[in-house]
Amino acid sequence: MNVIDLEQFACQRLDINRQRLALKEQQEQRLTVAYNGGLFCIDIALMAFLASWDNAFDLYLKDSYGNPIYIDSAEALLERCRVRWSEVMNDWHNQHQELKKVRRINQLDE
DSSP: OOHHHHHHHHHHHHHHHHHHHHHHHHHHHHOEEEETTEEEEOOHHHHHHHHHOOTTSOEEEEOTTSOEEEESOHHHHHHHHHHHHHHHHHHHHHHHHHHHHHHHHHHHHO
16 A cells, blocks of 8 residues: 555545544434423433332433423333434434445445
């Protein structure tokens, strides 16, 4: 490989990393759910907490904006979170697989 080939390879690698980072940011922004006037960022900790909550007790959660939101049904919020999580992770996985294919095709051309 000469210097020009190395520069092209470095640029392609940087471009792939940028695309991967942009995809990650795009999908993480989609990991939100609205409930009872609040907006919640979905993560494993939130889903685990909701799954373990006893609905016999009142639940107030701080939303993404720092506001306390009354959760009338932890099960209902958990179900919304699970559905959204599944949608986003499925899309993310499929798009990530496409990025990997593009990278492999580019490497074959060299």
